[in-house]
Amino acid sequence: MALMITDECINCDVCEPECPNQAIAMGEEHYLIDPDRCTECVGHFDEPQCVQVCPVECIPLNPQRVEPQPVLWAKYRRLQSGVAASNATTGTTEVG
Ligand code: SF4
Numbered sequence: 001m002a003l004m005i006t007d008e009c010i011n012c013d014v015c016e017p018e019c020p021n022q023a024i025a026m027g028e029e030h031y032l033i034d035p036d037r038c039t040e041c042v043g044h045f046d047e048p049q050c051v052q053v054c055p056v057e058c059i060p061l062n063p064q065r066v067e068p069q070p071v072l073w074a075k076y077r078r079l080q081s082g083v084a085a086s087n088a089t090t091g092t093t094e095v096g
């Protein structure tokens with residue numbers, strides 16, 4: 001599953017920089033999670049990093065996005081290939 005941020009969010013800004021997938025961004029009233037980018041941190045960490053740091057525990061699983069582990073891994077790989085393509089474009093992965 002992807003995770004989601006509820007309206008109990010106090011906009012403390014702590015979770016956004018912790019997300020390895022850049023899935024968290026400020027919405028109209030509070031921070032939101034892009035479910036297409038949230039892997040529950042699969043591929044990066046053992047635990048969802050945003051949940052670890054949120055002081056008000058307002059980041060539950062998103063019931064609209066029930067995704068088993070293989071789907072989360074596939075999402076992770078898709079996001080990584082996007083990162084690789086982006087780096088190739090900007091030349092940040094050049095070697096030698
Ligand atoms: Fe980002 Fe991980 Fe939180 Fe999903 S669970 S929003 S990938 S920090």
Ligand code: SF4
Pocket residue numbers: 005008009010011012013014015016031050053054055056057058059
């Ligand atoms: Fe909102 Fe929790 Fe993120 Fe702070 S850590 S911005 S309260 S979701």
